[in-house]
Amino acid sequence: MAKKDPSELSVEERLKTLYQLQTALSAIDEKRALRGELPLEVQDLEDEIEGLTTRVDKIAADIADYQRAISQKKGEIADAEASVERYKAQLNEVKNNREYDTLSKEIEFQTLEIELCNKKIREANNKIADKEQEKANSEALIAERQGDLDVKKNELEEIMEETRVEEEKLKETVKTLEAKIEGRLLTSFKRIRKNARNGLGIVYVQRDACGGCFNKIPPQRQLDIKMHKKIIVCEYCGRIMIDPELAGVKIEKPAAAADEKKRGAKRAIRKSSGTSTSSASSKKAADANDMA
Incomplete structure (x- = not known):
């Protein structure tokens, strides 16, 4: 089977390959950090x-x-x-x-x-x-x-x-x-990685923020990242952005239902407290009428 030319790879394939490269390089960095x-x-x-x-x-x-x-x-x-x-x-x-x-x-x-x-x-x-x-x-x-x-x-x-x-x-x-990887893209990636403090040239979106500098990413830009139509970099740190799903990373979603349940419990407590106070006030009023 003929080897596929790097320039013929789709944006999605380029991003996946770049992230795999970053993973391997990060593993090498960890080995060297042991020294x-x-x-x-x-x-x-x-x-x-x-x-x-x-x-x-x-x-x-x-x-x-x-x-x-x-x-x-x-x-x-x-x-x-x-x-x-x-x-x-x-x-x-x-x-x-x-x-x-x-x-x-x-x-x-x-x-x-x-x-x-x-x-x-x-x-x-x-x-x-x-x-x-x-x-x-x-x-x-x-x-x-x-x-x-x-x-x-x-x-x-x-x-x-x-x-x-x-x-x-x-x-x-x-x-x-x-x-x-295409030569120009690889050169850019290496330059970004060299300038990055933690050696990360490509990062995935975490909690609506850049996984490198942790600055918030606008919703439209997040949508563009999920579309995999073009290579997008963080406007703050310059790192290449990749969708977590494409990177093969599982992101734990916040337990919205649990939060709503907690909020509902708080409201119930406040309501119960208010009802108790109202009942006590009514009883006091009734006692006052009887005394009259």
Whole structure:
């Protein structure tokens, strides 16, 4: 049998298919709701661990830079010490005060350079110690967060495993139903559903009101919905409207007879009360006449 083109479906068939699609999608939403905030918590933990790992890598790079700087300063100290030894040896061979003063200043300069390099090395070592502590704290935090992540992932996996088979079946149903719906109508439905807070793109009439936003629907519009001649949307929330009967939903009608019976009982009570009062008044009047 040839597959029916979606554009050839009647309005009634389109509405029924849309409602079936909504039912399947709502069932999927319920399955996902069972996961609660776990997916978001897992994502947050993964992002935090990634950020902490990046921080540890940055700290390690800073430590390596400080260590290279220390090695460089140690090399400069060795060069300065060699220069000092050379200048001291030259002091024994000076021929005048000018050469002596020049060599003395060079020795003093190199000595200051050595002291400055030692100071830089101490500062670098202090920074390395701070960075090592920061790195250790970050690594401990990563281990803690990784433990939390493993627990959350296991919980999420258990929940997903319980609903995986049913959810896959529902997804297949959704694909089958979507293939039956005209592309433009399906796009509109998905847009409405995306903007709807409860994920409902098509709703049925409940107690003369929209089943999505619960605003009253005029009688004429309700009649148009029951006729299934065209696709009608709620003028307040924009959701597609469907007749409950077409959707296969049984709506309990208000017990009008019971209400009327209650009202009749109230009227009878009031009437009985009024009759009793009238009888009492007549008796009082009769007693008064007898006394007269």
